[in-house]
Amino acid sequence: MQFVPTNSQLLERSMSMIARAGIARFGNVILMRKISMNPAVQQAKYAVRGAILERAMEIEKDLLNPETASKWPFEKIVRCNIGNPQALGQRAPKFSRHVLSLLMNPELIGKNLYSQEAEERAQAYLAQVSGNSIGAYSDSKGIKLVREEVADFIYKRDGFECDPDNIYITDGASTAIKRVVSLLMTGDSSDALFLPFPQYPLYSALVSLSGGVAAPYYLTEGDWSINSHELEINYQAAIDQGKKPRAFVFLNPGNPSGATMNRQAIETIIRFCQDKKLPLLADEVYQDNIYHGPSFISARKVVHELGAHDLPLFSFHSISKGFTGECGLRGGYMEVTNLDNEFKAQISKLANMSLCSNVPGQIAVGLMVNPPSSEIEAHNYKTQRDEILASLKRRSEIVADTLNALPGISCPRAQGALYVFPSIQVPKRAVLAAKQKNIAPDLFYCIRMLEATGLVTVPGSGFGQREGTFHFRSSFLPSESDIHDVMKRLETFHLTFLDEFADEQELQQLHSQSSPTAENESLSFNLVNDTPTSASARA
Template sequence: MLRLNFKQRGFKLSKGVPVEFRYFRGLNLISSKCHYSTFTPAEPLSIHDINQQTVEAKYAVRGKIPIIAEGLQELIKSSPTNHGLPFNRIINANIGNPQQLDQKPLTWYRQVLSILQYPELLNEEGIKFPNDVKERAKAILKNVGSIGAYSHSQGAAYFRQSVADFISKRDGFPANAQDIFLTSGASTAVSYLIQLLSQNEKSGFLIPIPQYPLYTASIALNNSKPVGYYLDESNQWSTNPKEIRQLLKEKVKDGIIIKALVVINPGNPTGGILSKQDMVELIDICAEHGIVLIADEVYQENVFDGKFLSFKRVLSEMKKNSPHLYKYVQLASLHSTSKGVTGECGQRGGYMELVGFKPAVKDIIFKLASINLCSVVSGQAMVELMVNPPKEGDESYARYISETNEIHDDLKVRAEHLFKAFSEMEDISVDKPQGAMYIFPKLNFKPDVYHKLFSRAKNSNLQIDDVYCIELLEHTGICCVPGNGFGQRPGTYHLRTTFLPPGVEWVERWKDFHYSFVNKYKDMTLM
């Protein structure tokens, strides 16, 4: 073995450490004397050794059926000509992800954002942008700086002021930039609010049934209690204030303290839109019981008949007429760049406006935002571009209006086509979507007529809508989500699908599948 005079080379050794045992990177020498451990290695963590709230949380839109769909997609990719499936592509109708389904990005957003990402484009010869694109990018760079740097934890002040101006114009009542929090999509805002309000395991959250699974998942992660209130399917998915008031009384007896009432408007997964009277009565409940109203309004651009009405506007009108009754109402309104005609899910832009919260409580939300440092700054910029688009007379205006109208009108046509298809299917009932991106049809499969289907479900430990959606995927490549992933009245079965996929061929395939499914499971002798 090569021995070295370490003192001569300037090395100092600790007492009792043999010279031979060291590996010196700089000298690239390895000792011939090695140490071998004899301990028994410990097992890795099992599912029982981790936070059980994370185990219990479920998220149906990326649940078991979408996971199967991903596996089939990989099979098609790996064996494009020899996969053995009766289809050649997966139709991802399980999630509202517009650009995954070929919705084109709006030129206005991408042009401004490209300059923000690479400001040198302003000086590049041969690259021509409309003047209003360059001016907006310059204004953002001047007021915000590089989007590669952290912003204020609440969001850059320049962007928050744009959001406040947008809300003021939309509702006709003032909004304050200090009440605006820019978030990485609306999902982060939901996480902040539920984390904030989950005081202990007795904290309850009123959520609509059916609901978007983000809410039950977030509530589970915070060890709180979801309290479902059923939407009225027979009346375009409206609310029932009497039922909600009764739930409040019942939960008090159970020791559950309701902290918030969640409303999704336009609805996900239902596509329904609440009437103004529904909104008034929900605000009354929150005012009377001192609970927070969480208004998830991310689909406010997806309204097919009439105009969107915000909870902020309705509350402001009620405050104006009866300030002594509504001055303490706490409202958190959410919006996002992921939906509407924007469809920029991957950019993760969103905002939350807080109204009526005490400063000390807002400070805690600010602390949560600070722990995350800030939301994605390019996403913040996207929010500004959404709420402050080109105006009439601007160079980009005509193109922006043309692109947004085309997207909105196309969604409306797709919604109507899918609604018509479901209306023609046997043993299915469906409400025409008023907004959002989804249809939530009801599967009217009765046990006495579809006893083979019910036996199949029982033997497979599945629910009826699970069986339908799994077989739909296996036979057509169409991936949607069973209604049980969103909640539904006991004894009823639904599914949720988007109407984002382009074309009509996939809808015709669905109709053919449904006809075969009914013939396979329905006992025609009882008809």
């Protein structure tokens, strides 16, 4: 007798086949099979493009819809969450764009559309790439001419010879940092990077991806200086917690702090790394963004002056910052110093696996480190550079001075970089409201700011901060024609926020407190503080 399956058996068989294919169907609804994921990726966090930006994108959809736009008290979202200069109106460097235009369209060479120097530079780069086309792969470490230009730039900056073979051109500094971290972390869950808190979240995210942990060293609240005594305390705390520091990271100028380091601070870090036998990662992508305080000095220069030939050093730079602001072109470089050949071979292997970084970005790196030299082009280049940097300085001062005039906010003037990182006193009722939503108080503050003003900022909790302190990071990249309006929006929001959440006693205290003068606020990283200080004294 032939077996005839029932309808339910047929359905069960069909469901089984569909499930094996990775989907399940219930009526007209298809449910995708859940795929297991790497928990390290799920645990990694990058606050710069986190919950605030996601909420901003939701609001932006409302603003684009005539039926929902009126629900918000502003007409546009202003992204102050990230250092993306050209997105907020900064002009691209003209000479670089002229050369890139010729490289994209070589048939334009000889048409006298751009200067003779632009044509000569374009021809020099074309001669270095396969098939005379920037659409071809380059050497995995980067175009030889570009690496030579970077090496010459470093030599002129530091006064010490630089070998082009120690240069790696990458898709922005982030790619180089990721490669180095992936090599330093061994897969042991106790492996740690010694990170400045507050720190750029890329580092803590990469540590998570590598299965390790962050070991914070806290910068002094207020001036964001290095405290050599607390370096030792923080290091010992990491050891006591079972962590194994694998490398030391510092950012100069700082992100998010906007602080710059003088030679004494850098020397202290180098001596510390030598003593602990820690490789040093020097994130120097904001080296051209200096407004107040000490001039930029590279870690490499100090390493050579000290004769610290036993210290492995990784130095990073990028076209995304400075005055070029070429974030979308994705160009950067890493120079390695005092590194053994085996480690360099592994870096090269990782570069080979990606074939090469994008060629236009590589050439933009060459154009950043080797600007035009002919009289007219050099003059135009310098004029554009100086105008942009002077404007950034003015905007940084406007932002800091406006914030310092508000009750409950203290904001050092940025010595460098593209951000301010003000400390905010969050009223107790707001802290409770945040707790009820299971979010950090400064995240609560930033969400409320976004919904009231359209300004996208980043809560300090995303960068790491001392317990009981609250901050947010904001760029000062909105144009000079917009920056006053932006700050007026923020001022109105902050006062309204205090009226809503602060009780009468808190309001009186906040209004009675005076901020430090602007002249006393730009002291960050000028000196190494060797005096032990309690956390409460700095908070």
